[in-house]
Amino acid sequence: MTTQHLDISPTIEPNSDQVNADDLIGGPQTVTITDVTKGSSEQPVNIHLAEHPHRAYRPSKSMRRVLVAAWGTDAAAYIGRRLTLYRDPDITFGREKVGGIRISAMSGIDKPLTVPLTVSRGKRARVTIQPLPDAPKPPSVDQVAACTDMDTLREWWRISPDDIRQIITARREELLDPDPEPEITFDGPAFDQTQES
Numbered sequence: 001m002t003t004q005h006l007d008i009s010p011t012i013e014p015n016s017d018q019v020n021a022d023d024l025i026g027g028p029q030t031v032t033i034t035d036v037t038k039g040s041s042e043q044p045v046n047i048h049l050a051e052h053p054h055r056a057y058r059p060s061k062s063m064r065r066v067l068v069a070a071w072g073t074d075a076a077a078y079i080g081r082r083l084t085l086y087r088d089p090d091i092t093f094g095r096e097k098v099g100g101i102r103i104s105a106m107s108g109i110d111k112p113l114t115v116p117l118t119v120s121r122g123k124r125a126r127v128t129i130q131p132l133p134d135a136p137k138p139p140s141v142d143q144v145a146a147c148t149d150m151d152t153l154r155e156w157w158r159i160s161p162d163d164i165r166q167i168i169t170a171r172r173e174e175l176l177d178p179d180p181e182p183e184i185t186f187d188g189p190a191f192d193q194t195q196e197s
Helices: 061-071 141-146 150-159 162-176 189-196
Strands: 029-038 045-049 052-057 082-088 100-106 113-120 123-131
Parallel strands (some): 100 123
Antiparallel strands (some): 029 045, 045 052
8 A cells, every 4th residue: 555645734734813933833924014014912923825825824923023023114015025935933931842833934035134133031033034036927928828837837937927827727738639620510501412312
């Protein structure tokens, strides 16, 4: 009996309205910001993400300082930008290591950004954020029509909105079946002659 490849990561996602450190146990995630809204007094910022449409990333104070250092204080400028988030198992709550979310890379910066942060009471450390390229842009209709590479079409499909995805899917079908059967019609002289013979 062979074991099929099965990604079990969705089965360990916590039931929550926010992105948690445990969501990143499988590795870092690069996410795209769709909106920023006001949160509670304890967690004042909700960063909404394309990859987690029903759950917000609520950055800690130190990560909010990173955001401001990189992108400024106007949260409207954050929309459309990207972050790479990772789980830091050494983040503590009180004396207990509970793990937390940190930022390792950001779009909208052209070189590494070093920010001094307080990591514990009376202790500071310098954190360096790497530049993250902007997300690739979806292809044009002409680009899709000219493409003959399935891997390229697959990547374009992944990053494209639904209307472009439909065009990519149609192009894929064309490439898989380049000579479709001619359409058969049941009218006209040819059909009538066949019936008479």
